[in-house]
Amino acid sequence: SQKIEQNSEALNIQEGKTATLTCNYTNYSPAYLQWYRQDPGRGPVFLLLIRENEKEKRKERLKVTFDTTLKQSLFHITASQPADSATYLCALEKGTGTASKLTFGTGTRLQVTL
């Protein structure tokens, strides 16, 4: 069966360090992979999208990699700040246009301390 795995344990890191979150999947051939941020009591907020033919995508302090051979995406936050503390969700997208459908992982909670 199809599965998306994110580390369910919280990731605790010190301010200024690089946070690396992992998203592994099985029995999928996603066209795209997206990362979202979710704060308590709020809906997810889109961060980055990476296509299956792209290896890496960057946006300010964020970097996403996508390895379709390993079936894994890594999400990096460099120079992390306490304001980066949140739950980060990966989502796999199959199909295109109106037929595309997002399936979310369970999310990993990141805690950045001073």
Place this chain on the structure above:
Amino acid sequence: EAGVAQSPRYKIIEKRQSVAFWCNPISGHATLYWYQQILGQGPKLLIQFQNNGVVDDSQLPKDRFSAERLKGVDSTLKIQPAKLEDSAVYLCASSVQGNNEQFFGPGTRLTVL
């Protein structure tokens, strides 16, 4: 630009009662989604609309859940009758047709007692 609006924000009901949630997407967004997010899990797609037509409702428990988007703008999701396991946050999202980025509302937290 106004975001996705949802109401109510919180709802507490007893099992076997009915409940309805409302969503107003971002203006101009043709695609609207309803997700269920159980505590500690990621959002799970219940139904996807393109304008006023259903694109995907494969994970909607149709014996108790229904949704409509009659005029292709706002949408309602109804549960009748509710079960204890329906306790969750119900998220509405919208997107521009052909664009993969989804914009989420704040959600409605449902507690079924």
